[in-house]
Amino acid sequence: xxxxFDPDIRRHLLRDEGEVIVDEVRHHGIVYVRxxxxxxxxxxxxxxxxxxxxxxxxxxxxLALAIWAxxxxxxxxxxxxxxxxxxxxxxxxxxxxxxxxxxxxxxxxLDITVKKPLHGRLLGFGHFVFESAAxxxxxxxxxxxxxxxxxxxxxQRVVQRSGLRGPRVPN
Numbered sequence: 001x002x003x004x005f006d007p008d009i010r011r012h013l014l015r016d017e018g019e020v021i022v023d024e025v026r027h028h029g030i031v032y033v034r035x036x037x038x039x040x041x042x043x044x045x046x047x048x049x050x051x052x053x054x055x056x057x058x059x060x061x062x063l064a065l066a067i068w069a070x071x072x073x074x075x076x077x078x079x080x081x082x083x084x085x086x087x088x089x090x091x092x093x094x095x096x097x098x099x100x101x102x103x104x105x106x107x108x109x110l111d112i113t114v115k116k117p118l119h120g121r122l123l124g125f126g127h128f129v130f131e132s133a134a135x136x137x138x139x140x141x142x143x144x145x146x147x148x149x150x151x152x153x154x155x156q157r158v159v160q161r162s163g164l165r166g167p168r169v170p171n
Contacts, residue, residue: 007082007093012101014088023154025083028125028146032078038071083128083142085155087162090130092139102139106159108132114148128152 013019045064049057081094091103116126126148
């Protein structure tokens, strides 16, 4: 079901060419920590309202509403950011009110670096850095990828199966 808060990644598929989704990558849950902390800060302001002079009580309440709106916006931005691996290419769809689509055929991927900081290794996320013939695109850095080793292997398998990296080696 497609809605306003769904990036609808399937509409970007080249179905007539036989393109299918191999993996849809959402951000790791760690990206929602900051919006949750902001929401808690807004709640603390609302709890403080009864203890403030009535003439000034509107201010922390209004500030809490602004903080909640910002937290919701940040969470929605993270939710709408998707990285997609297909049998033909990789692409990224992101944006809330207006969407951006960055795409790269598998043949253009020269190198993938998987960066896993210590806290990422502990929590199960990492970052992808794509090196390609066209360096300036929205696919160079894909951050906060859950299970980065599995996703990297997924891309490598698709590239290998497509015959772009030399002959297949029989098992």
